Amino acid sequence: MKKILPLLSLIVLIACAERKKSKSITDQQIQDAVMIEGNRISNAAQKALGGQLKKAMGEGGPRYAVRFCQTAAYPILDTLTTGLDVKIKRASLRLRNPKDAPDDTERKILEQYQKSLDGQAALQPVVAFPNENQILFAKPIVLNNPLCLNCHGSVGTEVSSETHALIKDLYPDDNAANHKIGDLRGIWSITFDRDKLITYLEQQKQE
Numbered sequence: 519m520k521k522i523l524p525l526l527s528l529i530v531l532i533a534c535a536e537r538k539k540s541k542s543i544t545d546q547q548i549q550d551a552v553m554i555e556g557n558r559i560s561n562a563a564q565k566a567l568g569g570q571l572k573k574a575m576g577e578g579g580p581r582y583a584v585r586f587c588q589t590a591a592y593p594i595l596d597t598l599t600t601g602l603d604v605k606i607k608r609a610s611l612r613l614r615n616p617k618d619a620p621d622d623t624e625r626k627i628l629e630q631y632q633k634s635l636d637g638q639a640a641l642q643p644v645v646a647f648p649n650e651n652q653i654l655f656a657k658p659i660v661l662n663n664p665l666c667l668n669c670h671g672s673v674g675t676e677v678s679s680e681t682h683a684l685i686k687d688l689y690p691d692d693n694a695a696n697h698k699i700g701d702l703r704g705i706w707s708i709t710f711d712r713d714k715l716i717t718y719l720e721q722q723k724q725e
């Protein structure tokens with residue numbers, strides 16, 4: 519018993535130091551807000567990246583656009599002002615940029631989406647709780663536009679040998695080619711800070 523007691527008190531301590539509690543905001547309200555804001559932010563991010571990508575493709579074709587994606591994807595995402603100080607990224611199981619590698623939670627979500635897709639089930643956005651302080655919104659990115667195949671499709675036919683050579687040059691470990699329409703390409707991953715979100719929701723309530 520003596521040995522167990524200190525352990526017990528430690529557990530109680532951890533529980534007390536737990537996340538910020540809000541009197542006026544319920545867990546359900548937090549989850550709903552993450553779903554709404556996550557959808558809004560990922561739609562804006564998709565629109566910003568997609569619009570610039572189309573423009574670059576029109577201006578200079580795939581090879582120009584590859585360089586554009588390489589230098590502009592992260593800066594474009596960084597400029598999206600959301601009012602909520604969230605982290606916006608894309609993650610994938612078949613990577614082009616190693617910076618998009620999934621963490622444990624993202625990997626589980628990606629694997630679950632892949633399973634659902636294999637079973638022909640519809641893919642829905644999800645909210646996950648990786649730890650006490652963070653809340654993750656994830657939404658699938660399914661490759662459903664023929665434009666994507668210029669750089670993610672079959673090498674030698676859809677992705678020209680020249681474009682592929684450039685991709686390999688910039689991303690030696692590229693694993694994001696030879697995709698087909700309907701494939702899971704990755705996820706949008708939007709991470710919220712729990713305390714900041716609660717403060718934001720409390721402020722909104724007062725207004």
Ligand code: HEC
Nearest residue numbers: 580583584587588591608610613614615618666669694704
């Ligand atoms: C002009 C070539 C090109 C086209 C067209 C293109 N991509 Fe990409 N894609 C890239 C490059 C280059 C990267 C790596 C960007 C970086 O370095 O941040 C990338 C990265 C990604 C990522 C991030 C995950 C990873 O593997 O790094 C996703 C998701 C993605 N593309 C989806 C799409 C979708 C969906 C489309 C069609 C709407 C598309 N791409 C069209 C070149 C392209």
